[in-house]
Amino acid sequence: MRSPLASLYFLPALCLTLAAQDVSPVEVEALVKEAIAFAKTNGKEAAFKEITRAGGRFHKYGGELYVFVYDMDGKVLAHGQGASKVGVNQFKAKDPDGVEFVQERIRLAKSKGKGWHDYKYLNPKDGKKEPKTSYIEVWDNLIFGAGIYKK
Template sequence: MNRRFLSALLLPALCLTLAAQEATPAETEGLVKEAIAFAKANGREAAFKEITRIGGRFHKHGGELYVFVYDMDGKVLAHGQGASKVGVNQMKAKDPDGVAFVEDRVKLAKTKGKGWHDYKYMNPKDGKKEPKTSYIEVWDGLIFGAGIYKK
């Protein structure tokens, strides 16, 4: 069989397989570091705009993996789920189990500067509240983070 023809047949299957892969902890941590590097190179405002832009460079896996940025008081400065979340203080937000996950995020940021924390959150792919873990890292007094759903 002609190699080009075979390649043309296999390419769509390969693309679908890659698109279906789930986000990994390493990819999540890397995305946070990439967002911080972008902010360092382009400034906070440019980073906030790009992070909040749906479908932008900080959105992966069909929007399931995205970056968020909070200040140390729990106010959202940028959010991968869109501009409606920006400007809202989420310090007292609780997950379905009553976990004050933003408060936990801020405590982690203030005590360790980076790390992972667990909670539940609505998955934008299916609308279900699912177990999630997020990696956060402090840069310039701000909390940059991204999370993945636990399967």
């Protein structure tokens, strides 16, 4: 017979799983604003390195929530999914439904300076292309963003 306390060993894993599913839009916006504040204080290059660094301060929930930075031409300057994305021009990138999500992101950045947009993207936690919504905000003519997968 198992001790009632034995089930407590699994509680942290359960809480992490539930927490990842409950990432709020407010938390996403706060992470983007934190990345911009970090860039203002420490410089763009330091921010780009920290955003791209695996397990860095701009990676949450096991990598499911992360920051990305694009220029206004669609070039990736920093990306929470890794350095392999940095330097790649994603202007013509399409999601599985044919949505040119980077162009949509750039239009939103130029027209409103910040906001939310929907598309599909590869979830690093399960390797599946899933519906996602991302918040972007422009600072110094750069697009800082982060997104959450819709559950």
